[in-house]
Amino acid sequence: MMEVLSYDVARVNHRFQGALHEAARAVIDGRTFILGHELEAFEKAFARYCGVGHCIGVGNGLDALMLALHAIGVRAGDDVLVPAFTFIATWNAVSLLGARPIPVEVDENGLMDPAHLARAITPRSKAVVPVHLYGRLADMEAITEVASRHGLAVVEDAAQAHGASRGGCRAGGFGLAGAFSFYPTKNLGALGDGGAICTNDAALAESCRMLRNYGSRAKYRHDAVGWNSRLDDLQASLLSVKLADLEAANDRRRAVARRYHADLSSVPGLHCPERGGQDMVWHHFVVRCSDRARFQEELVRHGVHTAIHYPLAPFDQPCYAGQYDRTLYPVAIELAETVLSLPMADYLLDEEVSHVGSTVARVWNALYGC
Numbered sequence: 001m002m003e004v005l006s007y008d009v010a011r012v013n014h015r016f017q018g019a020l021h022e023a024a025r026a027v028i029d030g031r032t033f034i035l036g037h038e039l040e041a042f043e044k045a046f047a048r049y050c051g052v053g054h055c056i057g058v059g060n061g062l063d064a065l066m067l068a069l070h071a072i073g074v075r076a077g078d079d080v081l082v083p084a085f086t087f088i089a090t091w092n093a094v095s096l097l098g099a100r101p102i103p104v105e106v107d108e109n110g111l112m113d114p115a116h117l118a119r120a121i122t123p124r125s126k127a128v129v130p131v132h133l134y135g136r137l138a139d140m141e142a143i144t145e146v147a148s149r150h151g152l153a154v155v156e157d158a159a160q161a162h163g164a165s166r167g168g169c170r171a172g173g174f175g176l177a178g179a180f181s182f183y184p185t186k187n188l189g190a191l192g193d194g195g196a197i198c199t200n201d202a203a204l205a206e207s208c209r210m211l212r213n214y215g216s217r218a219k220y221r222h223d224a225v226g227w228n229s230r231l232d233d234l235q236a237s238l239l240s241v242k243l244a245d246l247e248a249a250n251d252r253r254r255a256v257a258r259r260y261h262a263d264l265s266s267v268p269g270l271h272c273p274e275r276g277g278q279d280m281v282w283h284h285f286v287v288r289c290s291d292r293a294r295f296q297e298e299l300v301r302h303g304v305h306t307a308i309h310y311p312l313a314p315f316d317q318p319c320y321a322g323q324y325d326r327t328l329y330p331v332a333i334e335l336a337e338t339v340l341s342l343p344m345a346d347y348l349l350d351e352e353v354s355h356v357g358s359t360v361a362r363v364w365n366a367l368y369g370c
């Protein structure tokens, strides 16, 4: 029986092997490992790719969010609006700065709902962090409009949306800043931790550059208390190799999604994700099932492995328990209880994609068909 894993990171890097080894060797044989030419080259290339003026490589996606939020002035006691449903990092970045994450209810796609945004704003609100969940661009036009009306900065959490675009603008280029992660399973993944901040604001870029390196602009002079969070040259050199293939990889994910839609969109009762164009890079292909545990178990028996992104909304996590009125976010709760991610990757072979599509349809009909 064919087995399809929900994600196999070994297969992602396999097709680059020669080039990745060569890139790594050049760094190993060189003498700059931190803040060197490889980092600079990747920052230039990624800024160009995102269509922004500046890119600052940092240690990971969480740090990208924290540094960007700190650089725009978020401090202890401030409120920051975040989606009620997202990966925990979006909320933790706010909390670690001593600020308070304020949930905004999400829509059926799991994206911050602009209609709820205005209502969630408090007198202490300083910034909004929309998340392009599963690779789908949030409604940046509406969110930016509400934010600017209330004098709030927008920082995009673009960790799942490298390359998603609308109206000629790419993820990370809509807000005052965009935060990326290069965690190995992201659409653009390093072979370790990595992240970046993108912005068109030169002063903000300069602040982030300083903050990632102990608040330093010149050696042994520290203008601010800063972090140690630098994307290292080894990861940057590997990322440059993979960035050259990102458009093709995202196109392949779109082809996989089209095939899933063809097989699944007319299965009675099965909730498929909304289709997407260039604004969707299919980080995950997420269906919904109210009997998830049983469905998931039955799929595994037929060789289809799935994942859950994410089983709890952040306000229901132990680290935030009791701090929020969860009855205000029924859509977020519903998503956490029902979402199920099918295998999604650029390396999937046609026969694997059709195996997943036909198996999901068949298992669904066997369990829930009439």
Ligand SMILES: *Cc1c(COP(=O)(O)O)cnc(C)c1O
Binding pocket: 060, 061, 062, 063, 086, 087, 089, 090, 131, 157, 159, 160, 180, 181, 182, 183, 193, 194, 195
């Ligand atoms: C992965 C991810 C992050 C954090 O990235 P790390 O590099 O793991 O710190 C932040 N936000 C979202 C939505 C993510 O998916």
